[in-house]
Amino acid sequence: MTSLVRFAPMAELRRLQQEMDRLFDTFFGREAEATEEAPVVWVPRADLAETEDAYLIHLDLPGMNKEELSITYQDGTLAVSGERKTETKEEKANYVRIERSYGRFYRSFTLPKAVDDKRIEAKYENGVLTIRLPKAEASKARRIEIG
DSSP, X not given: OXXXXXXXXXXXXXXXXXXHHHHHHHHTTOOOOOOSSSOBOOOOOEEEEEOSSEEEEEEEOTTOOGGGEEEEEETTEEXXXXXXXXXXXXXXXXXXXXXXXXXXXXXXXXXXXXXXXXXXXXXXXTTEEEEEEEBOGGGSXXXXXXX
């Protein structure tokens, strides 16, 4: 005896999309660290790059001031946090949809090699935070001659 099963392709696609989002968020470190005192509301997008001399991290933080940002480096982990405040100028506006995120955020990056923490530089320009983490001399690749 055969039984019929109702196939719902859109529900299956939604479930697959949610599972893929969860996997990517976990793999790429997008799971934010929330606490009761400071719940994380949004996570800014980041680009990470490696050159011969340094690691570069670019974070999209439009609408923020550099005074609202905090950057720390400890034991190979760089953490960036801050808070984007909501605008209260439009008190009588009726919103249909709000896509911009406001509130606290937290991102951390574990770097694979030693970093010269005395020479870390950060620059905030046009809504993009750029952090340059120079590699320590011991971690740079060097050519070894064969004798």
